[in-house]
Amino acid sequence: MFITFEGLDYSGKSTQVQLLADRLTLQDHRVLILREPGGTDIGEKIRKLLLDKNNDGMTEASELFLFSASRSQLIQEVVRPALDGGMVVICDRYYDSTTAYQGYGRGIPLDVIHAINRYATGSLAPDVTFFLDIPIREIEKRMHSAKTNKDRMESNGIEFYERVRNGFLQLAKTESRYCIIDGLQPIDDLHDIIWHHLTEILVPQK
Numbered sequence: 586m587f588i589t590f591e592g593l594d595y596s597g598k599s600t601q602v603q604l605l606a607d608r609l610t611l612q613d614h615r616v617l618i619l620r621e622p623g624g625t626d627i628g629e630k631i632r633k634l635l636l637d638k639n640n641d642g643m644t645e646a647s648e649l650f651l652f653s654a655s656r657s658q659l660i661q662e663v664v665r666p667a668l669d670g671g672m673v674v675i676c677d678r679y680y681d682s683t684t685a686y687q688g689y690g691r692g693i694p695l696d697v698i699h700a701i702n703r704y705a706t707g708s709l710a711p712d713v714t715f716f717l718d719i720p721i722r723e724i725e726k727r728m729h730s731a732k733t734n735k736d737r738m739e740s741n742g743i744e745f746y747e748r749v750r751n752g753f754l755q756l757a758k759t760e761s762r763y764c765i766i767d768g769l770q771p772i773d774d775l776h777d778i779i780w781h782h783l784t785e786i787l788v789p790q791k
């Protein structure tokens with residue numbers, strides 16, 4: 586099974602990915618957690634390029650191709666073999682992030698984005714996608730309490746994030762694999778909602 590988590594920065598994806606992986610492991614599933622961009626040798630190098638604040642001259646097209654290049658490596662080297670081997674693969678962001686950030690956020694035509702997404706992944710779609718929805722003001726709040734410096738992707742304005750959030754919501758409307766969750770709820774409640782949703786579609790391990 587291929588599970589993806591999507592959402593704005595600081596929406597709680599990595600927190601929920603870890604909780605879900607731990608619980609699945611307790612139930613004897615073999616679980617693989619991956620993060621985008623990255624997850625392969627080439628992909629981790631690309632990740633550094635994408636997040637480096639010194640790369641402020643990066644074109645929108647370069648950004649799109651770099652994310653997609655990292656993803657192509659990840660699918661071919663890691664995800665397909667793991668799925669073929671019966672593992673549960675949980676991906677912290679996937680091609681919906683490209684549609685939302687580079688498409689809706691930066692304004693690259695969606696037909697271009699969809700074609701590249703399909704090509705980079707061999708059209709491998711997730712079985713289920715959890716979208717953790719938070720309002721934009723919550724990003725600032727969480728960023729301050731986490732006391733981290735903004736990386737290149739996080740240094741975008743409020744309007745950008747509004748467009749990205751709207752992009753995810755549009756995707757959720759058209760893709761039946763989507764499960765939209767109000768990300769303002771407490772961490773444990775979110776986990777319970779995610780777990781409940783999954784138990785309805787997951788095949789138990791012997």
Ligand SMILES: Nc1ncnc2c1ncn2[C@@H]1O[C@H](COP(=O)(O)OP(=O)(O)OP(=O)(O)O)[C@@H](O)[C@H]1O
Binds near residue numbers: 593596731
């Ligand atoms: N449900 C929640 N309520 C309040 N705070 C939360 C919640 N979930 C996570 N957080 C906090 O928000 C911050 C971001 O969480 P996390 O790293 O899981 O988000 P993320 O979506 O993976 O972010 P990024 O896109 O930057 O990787 C952390 O400090 C985390 O403790």
Ligand SMILES: [Mg+2]
Binds near residue numbers: 600
């Ligand atoms: Mg994260």
